[in-house]
Structures are given as C-alpha cells and as structure tokens.
Amino acid sequence: MSLIEIEGLVKIYQTGEVAVEALRGVDLTIETGEFVAIMGPSGSGKSTFMHILGCLDAATAGVYRLDGEEVGQLSRDARARIRNQKLGFVFQTFNLLPRTTALENVELPLLYNGTGLTTRERHTRALARLHQVGLKGREHHHPNQLSGGQQQRVAIARALINDPPILLADEPTGNLDSRTSVEIMAIFQELNRAHGITVVLVTHEPDVAAYTSRTLVFRDGRLLRDAPVVVPKDAAAELVAVAPGGDD
Secondary structure (H helix, E strand, C coil), X not given: CCCEEEEEEEEEEEECCEEEEEEEEEEEEECCCCEEEEECCCCCCHHHHHHHHCCCCCCCEEEEEECCEXXXXXXXXXXXXXXXXHEEEEECCCCCCCCCCHHHHXXXXXXXXXXXXXXXXXXXXXXXXXXXXXXXXXXXXXXXHCCHHHHHHHHHHXXXXXXXXXXXXXXXXXXXXXXXXXXXXXXXXXXXXXXXXXXXXXXXXHHHHCCCCEEEEEECCEEEEEEECCCCCCHXXXXXXXXXXXXX
8 A cells, every 4th residue: 555645636626717727637656665756837737736745635536545544535624633643744944932042932833743742752852853953052042143054954843743644845945045955955864764754745847856855846747757856866875976165
C-alpha cells in the first residue's frame, strides 16, 4: 500500500456561473520515504493539489487515500486530526508569530495536539527540534532577530514538532538567496535520507527540484509528467564546495 494514493482527482471552483476546473482527473501514488517536487506554471493546479494533499481543501471528485485512509470521506475534525498528527507544513513566508521566540513558535503545535505535555516536556521537545535544524543558541531570539534562512529553519522545526511522517513544503526557498536555499535543501535531504520522512515540495525553480528524487509537472489541471531525478544533487556536498560565509 502506497503512503499517498490519488485516483481521478478533480477539483472545480464555482465562481458565479463560471466553473473553473483546477484539477482534471489526476492519478498518482507516492511511496513512503520519497522526496518529490511538484512543478508547473501559475494556474497549473499544483497549489490546489498541495492544498488537497494537506487536507486544507477537499476534492470535488476522485479518491485521496493517506496511509490507507480515504480522506474525502472524513469529517472536518478528522481532517484536522490528520493535519496535526501526520503532516508538517513549511511555507515560503515562514508564518512565524513575530512577538514570540523561536522556541515558543516551535512549541505552538504542541498546545493543540491534545497530548497534555507539561511545559518542561514541550520545551525539551522544541529545543531538540531547533538543535536538529542547526539553531542551537538561537532559541530565545524573536523572528526579527533572525535571518530569512534562520526563520525558515524555525518553521521546519515547528513542522517537525509532532513527528509527522510527511512534510509538505510550499516554495520553501522562494524568499531565500542561492546559498541559503542550498542550506535549506540540505536539511530536507537529511530529514528524507536519514530519518525516512516523506517530503513533497512545490517549487518553480529547476535547481531546487534537482535535489529531490522525483518531479511531478502539472499543466492545465493535469499531471503532464512524472519522472525520476536520475542523479539528485547533494546539497551537503555542494555546501562544502562553495566559499565560506552565507546564512548562519
């Protein structure tokens, strides 16, 4: 059984009397431990597809199974449970709360997951995630005291806090310079290769997609191309090769 199974996925948005078909019968599977890039021009359907994968929107027709569970048949509360327990989200704009520290931003999902952790337990788990993404010593900095790359690391740590098996990233390097983008992709590769986390990211940059192992290209609401990346780039090796400096 595949981790993600998509069959005949259709999404139609109704605007007055006009029906816009954002997805037109998409079929695909994603296996546990894959690292997948989704590409396509504006209006291709890639963002709609990611919203459905992330249980942020529901399909008009078709089947979406996540870990064997048919998501389209679930209630809103059940989809929220999946978002909290199985999915981690990373966005282009970081979406950090400006008046809270890095540690507090990472802890936030733990307040809503119903596990009843103590304050000390939340701190311990959040610290571990921040250290995992290379932010030891920055735990009590506010977002405006961090660089863009560091803010994205906080966002990744927050996405990891509930130990989800899947990370969904929407243009995670879109606001970053080239070197910092490589650093962020090195983190995603480490999470995928060493920890077995399935990563699905949207990008419009071929250089970013080259770090993944598979590329899905959408156009006009259809899956136009589904191809493996023959030799994925190694972000860690590329960082070693470039000059010192960049985003701390």
